[in-house]
Amino acid sequence: MACCVATGCSNRSNRKDLSFYRFPKDLERRTLWISAVNRGEWEPTEYSRLCSQHFISGEKSNDPQSPDYVPSLFGSDKTQKSSKQRAAKRIERSAMKLKKRDQKDRLTAASVLLGLAMAAAPADVTDQQSTEQSDQDILNDLLPDLQTDVQEEITDPADVQEEDELEEISDEEPETITELPPPEAHLHMNVKDQ
Known part of the structure; x- marks a missing residue:
């Protein structure tokens, strides 16, 4: 052949x-x-x-x-040229992959070192105190709003009107009402529990 x-x-x-x-x-x-x-x-x-x-x-x-x-x-000139171009592109792609891998490895190493440094560093007392203080400030800011919401629930005019109607219907005073704690006690319990 x-x-x-x-x-x-x-x-x-x-x-x-x-x-x-x-x-x-x-x-x-x-x-x-x-x-x-x-x-x-x-x-x-x-x-x-x-x-x-x-x-x-x-x-x-x-x-x-x-x-x-x-x-x-x-077509040998074209073939040789295109094979050289393909080889050059292969080398370029390989270099880009290596560069990306190197960047990824550097980022990973930096992240690990940062994590180790943060874990090894002792907690700063002033940072801890400022965190506790900011938590207390948030609680103090929310407390008046919570008290207002609870007070509105207790003194809702619709609830008062219903209670008056119930008292008129019943001759006896319900035992459960006298056994309930005053509304202020309920308010203080909620604030302390939080």
């Missing part, structure tokens, strides 16, 4: 749509073909072939005036 000797061409003679040509025996024309193939110091053997894809019309010509007298369509 014949294979094309052009750099980057993998055509074989098993393809019916291609023709394969031997290198010419005429020394001048042979030299032109070898130069066109551009494989450096390479010399073709009697088995070396070029496929018809390297000729403009798709077949060789024996007319010295024809552009197909010498093969001229070679």
